[in-house]
Amino acid sequence: MKSKIFNKIKKAYLLAIVAAFVLGNGLLLAPKVFALTYLVKPQIILTNMNATGSSSVIIEFTTSASNTGTSLSLTFTGWTGGAAGSVNTVQPVSANYNSIACTAITGASSYLPGVPAATGSGATVTFSGITTLTASHSYCAVLSSATAVTNPTVVNSYPAVLTSGTDAASGVAVDVITNDQVVVTATVPPSFTLVVGSNTDAFGTLSTIAANASAGVTCTLSTNGTGWYLYGIDSNAGLTSANTSHTIPALTFGTNKTISAGTEDYITGLPSGSTTPGTGGGSVTLPAAYSSSGLGNGAGLGNTQLRNLASYTVGPTSGATVVVKEFTSITGTTPAATDYTDTITLVGAGTF
Amino acid sequence: MGYRSTKNLAIFTSLQLLIISVAVGLVSATGIPSGVHGITVSPALQQISIPRGQPSYTFNTGLANNTSQTVVVQLSARDFTGLNESGAISFLTPQKSNSNVHSLAQNITFELSQFVLTPYQTTTVPITIVNANELSNGGHYAAIIYKVTSAPVHGISNPVSVNEAVSSLVFVTTIGTGTQSLALQYASIGDISLTFPNTVNLVLTDKGNTQTVPTGVVQITNANNAIVSQTEINTTSNLILPQFSREFKISLTSYKFNPPTGYYTFKFYYKTPAQMGYSLYEKKFIFISRQAVILAVVILVLLIVLIAQRVKSIARINPRDKYSA
Numbered sequence: 001m002k003s004k005i006f007n008k009i010k011k012a013y014l015l016a017i018v019a020a021f022v023l024g025n026g027l028l029l030a031p032k033v034f035a036l037t038y039l040v041k042p043q044i045i046l047t048n049m050n051a052t053g054s055s056s057v058i059i060e061f062t063t064s065a066s067n068t069g070t071s072l073s074l075t076f077t078g079w080t081g082g083a084a085g086s087v088n089t090v091q092p093v094s095a096n097y098n099s100i101a102c103t104a105i106t107g108a109s110s111y112l113p114g115v116p117a118a119t120g121s122g123a124t125v126t127f128s129g130i131t132t133l134t135a136s137h138s139y140c141a142v143l144s145s146a147t148a149v150t151n152p153t154v155v156n157s158y159p160a161v162l163t164s165g166t167d168a169a170s171g172v173a174v175d176v177i178t179n180d181q182v183v184v185t186a187t188v189p190p191s192f193t194l195v196v197g198s199n200t201d202a203f204g205t206l207s208t209i210a211a212n213a214s215a216g217v218t219c220t221l222s223t224n225g226t227g228w229y230l231y232g233i234d235s236n237a238g239l240t241s242a243n244t245s246h247t248i249p250a251l252t253f254g255t256n257k258t259i260s261a262g263t264e265d266y267i268t269g270l271p272s273g274s275t276t277p278g279t280g281g282g283s284v285t286l287p288a289a290y291s292s293s294g295l296g297n298g299a300g301l302g303n304t305q306l307r308n309l310a311s312y313t314v315g316p317t318s319g320a321t322v323v324v325k326e327f328t329s330i331t332g333t334t335p336a337a338t339d340y341t342d343t344i345t346l347v348g349a350g351t352f
Numbered sequence: 353m354g355y356r357s358t359k360n361l362a363i364f365t366s367l368q369l370l371i372i373s374v375a376v377g378l379v380s381a382t383g384i385p386s387g388v389h390g391i392t393v394s395p396a397l398q399q400i401s402i403p404r405g406q407p408s409y410t411f412n413t414g415l416a417n418n419t420s421q422t423v424v425v426q427l428s429a430r431d432f433t434g435l436n437e438s439g440a441i442s443f444l445t446p447q448k449s450n451s452n453v454h455s456l457a458q459n460i461t462f463e464l465s466q467f468v469l470t471p472y473q474t475t476t477v478p479i480t481i482v483n484a485n486e487l488s489n490g491g492h493y494a495a496i497i498y499k500v501t502s503a504p505v506h507g508i509s510n511p512v513s514v515n516e517a518v519s520s521l522v523f524v525t526t527i528g529t530g531t532q533s534l535a536l537q538y539a540s541i542g543d544i545s546l547t548f549p550n551t552v553n554l555v556l557t558d559k560g561n562t563q564t565v566p567t568g569v570v571q572i573t574n575a576n577n578a579i580v581s582q583t584e585i586n587t588t589s590n591l592i593l594p595q596f597s598r599e600f601k602i603s604l605t606s607y608k609f610n611p612p613t614g615y616y617t618f619k620f621y622y623k624t625p626a627q628m629g630y631s632l633y634e635k636k637f638i639f640i641s642r643q644a645v646i647l648a649v650v651i652l653v654l655l656i657v658l659i660a661q662r663v664k665s666i667a668r669i670n671p672r673d674k675y676s677a
Contacts, residue, residue, distance in 0.1 A: 189394050190394070190396040190397055191392055191393065191394035191395065191396055192392065192393050192394070192396035192518055192519075193390055193391070193392040193393075193418065194390065194518045195418070195516075196514055196516035198514065200511045200512065200513060201512040201513075202509065202511045203511070203512070204509055204510065206510060214512055219516075225396055225397070225588075226439065226588045227438075229440050231443065304445055305443060305444075305445050306430075308435065308440065308442075311438075311440060313438050313440075315588075324514070326512050340509075340510040341510065341511055341512065341513065342512045343513040343514075344513070344515070345499065345514075345515040345516075346515070346516050347443075347497060347499075347517040347518070347519055348517070348518050349396070349441060349519040349521060350397055351439035351440065352397050352441070352523070352590065352591045
């Protein structure tokens with residue numbers, strides 16, 4: 001009788017132990033072995049990884065084959081405030097970071113479905129407003145505030161936990177480093193371009209009764225520096241004919257004058273109405289000596305020194321133009337020839 | 353009929369050939385190329401520091417032929433000096449170059465003094481400064497001139513040939529041998545101003561023997577020493593040649609709108625790269641605002657009116673006094 005009672009008690013204990021084992025297996029062990037699903041390749045991006053810095057957060061994950069949940073939360077483990085790092089309570093959610101779609105940044109297929117919103121509490125950001133997730137689908141979202149999180153002051157790799165729908169919580173790591181910025185420097189050297197429209201400037205047949213003007217040569221000047229100067233020098237100090245060994249001389253240098261028919265003279269002038277400043281605006285300056293009305297006034301260049309013909313000191317410009325013209329007058333006794341010639345060299349320089 | 357059409361065809365073809373041959377003849381006679389002759393030099397200016405005692409120094413400049421023509425470029429070096437206060441140069445004649453203590457042209461050599469640039473070609477031109485250890489103390493500078501030589505012109509009566517050249521300015525300092533010293537020559541700030549200064553002209557002179565890049569800050573402060581307006585000078589790193597002056601036209605950025613009438617202080621902090629601290633120029637001035645001027649005018653007008661009325665009333669009283677007397 002006594003042993004029967006003992007056996008009954010023993011059976012009851014055994015049943016209880018078996019029941020406890022079955023219950024424990026069902027609740028704790030079995031789900032992890034058989035039924036649990038996981039997020040695929042979750043990632044958390046801090047847009048500013050600097051220690052002590054604040055950052056927006058970009059989230060990306062792929063649901064498992066059975067996850068059709070509607071929840072999402074992100075916990076920065078240990079970011080409880082102050083030097084340990086913190087999570088802002090106000091968490092605007094966006095599909096973009098700096099106007100770039102999170103899908104483009106992360107490669108995810110789509111932004112979170114529904115009208116996602118989020119709030120921060122402690123170290124956790126909890127999302128709401130997400131509609132049913134699609135299984136085996138990659139999603140992204142941006143906690144767009146520049147102060148969504150404040151990074152810890154100590155450089156380290158910190159754990160975070162991302163939980164979504166029916167999938168198990170997934171651990172990820174975020175790095176906080178000393179400096180995540182690379183300062184890029186570059187120097188653009190000043191450059192200068194001179195375009196001379198033509199290498200020849202013909203007078204044609206010279207007249208004894210009026211001042212003769214050449215067609216003129218257009219010079220186009222460009223610089224990314226602070227300005228430019230144009231200089232000129234004459235090789236012959238006049239129009240020289242090899243056939244007659246005669247030179248129509250430049251009578252004065254560097255002083256503005258108007259030539260007159262009946263006197264041999266040869267000068268250079270830049271018509272003031274033909275200058276343009278290019279893209280830099282402002283105006284081209286013509287020195288008094290070489291500023292011309294275009295009607296036979298200017299100054300001799302000479303062959304001893306480069307003389308300033310024009311300048312522009314406003315700043316960078318492209319396509320500024322000046323026209324360089326020559327004027328000459330002859331007498332009735334100037335020896336006839338068709339080979340009167342001269343060579344002018346125009347030198348452009350940037351300002352210093 | 354067949355004969356006539358053949359004859360017409362022959363005449364037409366002959367005319368066409370004649371026109372083409374005349375056109376080709378004209379083009380070849382003028383020798384005028386169809387394209388433009390633009391060339392670009394970069395850098396247009398460069399500063400070089402040569403360690404003391406180093407005998408030579410080689411540096412590069414870039415040259416680009418932007419045209420569809422092959423061009424021949426001749427290299428030369430020429431000394432220059434300052435022309436005015438705006439950064440212009442004056443090329444020196446060989447005679448003046450010899451007496452120039454900042455001369456550099458004679459120390460410049462080229463691997464090739466002449467080379468060809470094919471259409472749209474860019475090339476690097478190495479340039480060497482020789483006998484650098486024999487340069488006198490202080491700064492030295494010269495222009496490298498790249499001259500595009502033109503083919504002789506035929507077939508045009510009385511032509512003027514035009515050569516083009518671009519230059520690259522080279523400024524050399526020999527480390528440890530130069531002195532840089534700035535002096536303010538002029539500041540366009542008066543004692544009394546009826547408009548608050550928003551642009552100021554400053555003229556600085558380099559009293560040293562080396563070219564320098566001045567830096568500095570201009571401030572206008574009120575009686576409480578609060579900054580009313582401010583700006584930085586020479587943000588484009590312009591140079592001042594030794595013993596030359598340079599004008600800086602600056603625009604001030606205002607931090608307070610409609611400054612009231614009162615005493616203000618113009619402060620100019622300036623220095624050379626070699627200086628540790630800034631030199632300071634200060635000038636106090638009185639600014640009288642437009643509102644104050646209007647108020648003064650109104651008070652003046654009222655005073656005049658009051659005085660006029662007073663004079664009138666005295667004039668009315670006086671005759672009686674006269675008669676009573």
